[in-house]
Amino acid sequence: MNNPNNNVVIIDALVPPEMAAKAEQIGYRKAHMDAVNMFLLSMVAGAFIAFGAIFSTTVMAGANGVLPYGIVRLLAGIAFSLGLILVLVGGAELFTGNNLIVMAWASRKISTSLLLRNWVIVYIGNFVGSVSLAVAMFLSGQYLFSNGAIGAVALATADAKSSLNFVQAVVLGILCNTLVCLAVWLTFSARSTTDRIFTIIPPITAFVAVGFEHSIANMYFIPIGLLIKTFAPESFWTSIAKTATNFPNITLSNFIFNNLIPVTLGNIIGGSVLVGLVYWFVYLRPAPKDTDN
Numbered sequence: 001m002n003n004p005n006n007n008v009v010i011i012d013a014l015v016p017p018e019m020a021a022k023a024e025q026i027g028y029r030k031a032h033m034d035a036v037n038m039f040l041l042s043m044v045a046g047a048f049i050a051f052g053a054i055f056s057t058t059v060m061a062g063a064n065g066v067l068p069y070g071i072v073r074l075l076a077g078i079a080f081s082l083g084l085i086l087v088l089v090g091g092a093e094l095f096t097g098n099n100l101i102v103m104a105w106a107s108r109k110i111s112t113s114l115l116l117r118n119w120v121i122v123y124i125g126n127f128v129g130s131v132s133l134a135v136a137m138f139l140s141g142q143y144l145f146s147n148g149a150i151g152a153v154a155l156a157t158a159d160a161k162s163s164l165n166f167v168q169a170v171v172l173g174i175l176c177n178t179l180v181c182l183a184v185w186l187t188f189s190a191r192s193t194t195d196r197i198f199t200i201i202p203p204i205t206a207f208v209a210v211g212f213e214h215s216i217a218n219m220y221f222i223p224i225g226l227l228i229k230t231f232a233p234e235s236f237w238t239s240i241a242k243t244a245t246n247f248p249n250i251t252l253s254n255f256i257f258n259n260l261i262p263v264t265l266g267n268i269i270g271g272s273v274l275v276g277l278v279y280w281f282v283y284l285r286p287a288p289k290d291t292d293n
Contacts, residue, residue, distance in 0.1 A: 011191055019188040020103065020283035023276075026188075027104030030093070031114040035121060038093055042122040045092035046129025050220035052083025054137060056208065057157065057221075061149040070209070077205030083217070084180070084200050088187055095123045095216055096177050097184045099271030106280045123264075130219035138227040148239035151228050158225020159247040161218055162254035166262045169213060173266020174274070176212030179203040180267075181275035215264040222255045 014022065030038075056079040063072045087094045098118055105115045137143070143151030164172070186199035207214070228236070229244050237243050249258075 013189040013191060013195065015189070016279070017283045019185065020279055022188045023100055023185065023279070024104045024107055024109060024284060027101035028109045030098060030101055031104060031110040031118050033093075033118075035117075038118065038121050039125045041091070042093040042095070042125025043129035043132075044090075045087050045094040045122075046126035046131075046216060046219065047133045048086035048090065048092055048129075049083040049094065049126070049214075049216045050130045050133035050137075051086065052080040053217050053220045054133075054142075055082050056080040057153050058142075058145075058150055060153045061146055064153075073209040073211075074205065077208035078201065080208045080217070081201045081204040084183060084204050085197055088184065088200060089193055089196055093118075093122045093125065095119060095126050096180050096214060096267050096271055098122055099177060099268055100181055100184060100276045102272045102276040103280045103284060106277060107284055126216045127219050130216060131223050134220050134223040134227060137224060138231070143224070143228055143232070144236060144239075148236050151232065151236060152240045152242070154221070154224050155228055155242075155247050155250065158222045158229075159249045161213065161222055161259050162225075162249040162251065164213070164258050164262075166258070169259055169262035170266040170269075172211070172213040173215065173263035174270035175266075176207045176214050176263075177267035177270035178274045179207040179212065180214065181271040185275060185279065213259070213263040213266070215260060215267050218255075218259055218263060222250070222259060225250045226252065226255065 033041075056076045059079040060072055060076050063075070067075075084094075084097075086092070087097065101110070101115055101118060104110045105112065143154055180203065183200045183203035186203070187196045190196040190199060225247070229247055229250050
């Protein structure tokens, strides 16, 4: 950044109070975005996160039982980071990251209706983008690659995510979006694209590696499992030596009630409260007025 007073180029990262002011400004702009552009960019973000999920699933294929569990999860997390990098560097609207708009709302820069308008439009757009890519990937037959190993990982992932109980899914959602919004928060300090990428990777890798739950990612992970379970040819099941009955938890109702709803609630709590409102309280809340003794 150039300082107009002395033409000195400043390369130091922004410090937290400056990051908070930047988050507030970004939240204001996001809340006032044209609805059509908002929806289109949210569809793009859903597809971007799905690309990260596809990359992650492919990296895991065939690795279970060959590499140690922690290494497999680490590689999956690094691969999944692609999704948020595309969102934040490429420019798109992601529901989980947009939970930080509460910082502008808490400062009364935007109304509650504008906040909810953004969240609803972006959430629906993310869903459309993620599920559309799940359909495209199924039609592409990519799940059949490596003798069905990719499809087997997709099924195992969807089955595990669909088997969570409500409280477990909420808590995993809280922890997940705490890390996602911390990744977004850290990018507010960045001076370059390289800075942004390197601040995104560790928190996103961490949440994937430890098994936290991201509502938008699950809009890809579970639908692709549903599609494979329902429509995969018999040759696929033969190649992985399993049948659809080996994945009993993959159902539409489990997707919605065991995962999507509770994980979304958890994501809102983690991102909005534990990150957005905490940093607002520390750096942006109005200073108390002095009173005479």
